[in-house]
Amino acid sequence: MNSRQRSRRVFTVESGLKADTLQIKLGPTLAELDEIPEICRNEVAEWNEHVKRLGELLFGLLCEGLGLATERLKEMSFLEGRMMVGHYYPYCPQPDLTVGITSHTDPGPLTILLQDDKGGLQIKHGEDWVPVKTVPGALVINIGDVLQILSNDEYKSVEHRVLANSSEKPRVSIAAFFSAGERDKLYGPFPELISPQKPPRFREFTYTDYITRFFTKQLDGKTLVNYYRV
Numbered sequence: 454m455n456s457r458q459r460s461r462r463v464f465t466v467e468s469g470l471k472a473d474t475l476q477i478k479l480g481p482t483l484a485e486l487d488e489i490p491e492i493c494r495n496e497v498a499e500w501n502e503h504v505k506r507l508g509e510l511l512f513g514l515l516c517e518g519l520g521l522a523t524e525r526l527k528e529m530s531f532l533e534g535r536m537m538v539g540h541y542y543p544y545c546p547q548p549d550l551t552v553g554i555t556s557h558t559d560p561g562p563l564t565i566l567l568q569d570d571k572g573g574l575q576i577k578h579g580e581d582w583v584p585v586k587t588v589p590g591a592l593v594i595n596i597g598d599v600l601q602i603l604s605n606d607e608y609k610s611v612e613h614r615v616l617a618n619s620s621e622k623p624r625v626s627i628a629a630f631f632s633a634g635e636r637d638k639l640y641g642p643f644p645e646l647i648s649p650q651k652p653p654r655f656r657e658f659t660y661t662d663y664i665t666r667f668f669t670k671q672l673d674g675k676t677l678v679n680y681y682r683v
């Protein structure tokens with residue numbers, strides 16, 4: 454399924470995914486206005502501006518956390534690729550038999566997620582699944598696989614899943630995924646982080662190769678992070 458590339462509605466009821474999804478390209482350029490449902494057109498355009506600003510701030514902090522120049526992730530075009538995915542999880546009368554979204558890590562560097570008050574998002578901590586508390590107005594920030602690779606394992610991508618919605622009201626969440634704007638450049642651990650004591654743990658790849666493997670699951674049975682691990 455190549456559905457993350459443009460705005461469209463996908464209704465999937467196969468096992469392991471019980472959500473109705475609306476995807477809209479935010480960047481490098483916002484989707485054509487007629488591809489964005491009229492009811493939320495202005496809000497999506499405004500959200501895009503907020504996501505860009507917050508993304509820039511977070512990328513800066515994450516770079517500083519690694520001892521890198523603040524602009525490094527921005528320079529590598531990771532602020533440019535932005536995709537908004539709105540999930541709608543209908544009421545599931547038998548939540549023990551399925552899940553909302555199966556366990557996964559996000560492929561990009563960072564995800565900004567807004568969830569409502571229904572709950573159901575969980576992160577894996579050791580062997581346990583830990584619920585992510587719903588806090589009104591709060592955003593959840595996920596580190597994704599490519600940031601684990603660029604940081605040479607200093608930051609870890611977070612495994613997460615969403616339980617099927619047992620509340621009678623639907624659950625809604627809105628994720629903004631960042632990705633590389635320049636798809637054919639080589640990406641790998643930041644050279645500044647490499648030393649004889651800390652050799653690169655990953656080989657270089659183009660973002661085109663990376664994202665194609667993610668969507669087509671050509672990973673030799675490995676996770677995305679472990680596929681590029683040396």
Ligand SMILES: O=C(O)CCC(=O)C(=O)O
Binds near residue numbers: 540554613
């Ligand atoms: O709905 C959520 O809370 C999380 C969605 C998610 O993990 C994803 O779209 O990758």
Ligand SMILES: [Fe+2]
Binds near residue numbers: 613
């Ligand atoms: Fe996710």
